[in-house]
Amino acid sequence: MSKKKIIREFQEEFVLSDKYEYTFDKDVCGKTIEVTVPKHHAHRIRPKLPRWWREYRTIVCYKEEKKTSPDDE
Numbered sequence: 001m002s003k004k005k006i007i008r009e010f011q012e013e014f015v016l017s018d019k020y021e022y023t024f025d026k027d028v029c030g031k032t033i034e035v036t037v038p039k040h041h042a043h044r045i046r047p048k049l050p051r052w053w054r055e056y057r058t059i060v061c062y063k064e065e066k067k068t069s070p071d072d073e
Contacts, residue, residue: 003024006033006056007022007033010022010033010053013053014048014049016035016045020035020036020037020041021034021035021036022034022035022036023036024056027057029057030055030056030057031055031056031057032056032057032058032059033053033056033057033058033059034059034060034061035049035058035059035060035061036061036062036063037060037061037062037063038062038063038065039062039063039064039065040065041062042060042061042062045060046060
């Protein structure tokens with residue numbers, strides 16, 4: 001099964017946005033799907049996902065949103 005199809009099924013099953021970043025990786029526990037979300041979404045998404053889905057361990061990561069200020073320009 002292709003990675004795109006796996007991600008599509010994962011998104012449909014857990015009603016996740018296609019704007020999130022999905023990556024496949026491997027660690028000591030086996031294969032993983034990492035979902036990177038904005039920081040303010042992480043607290044809602046983590047309880048929604050199981051620790052394991054099919055043969056993948058699921059990990060929710062977040063990224064800080066960049067705040068622009070007038071000094072940055």
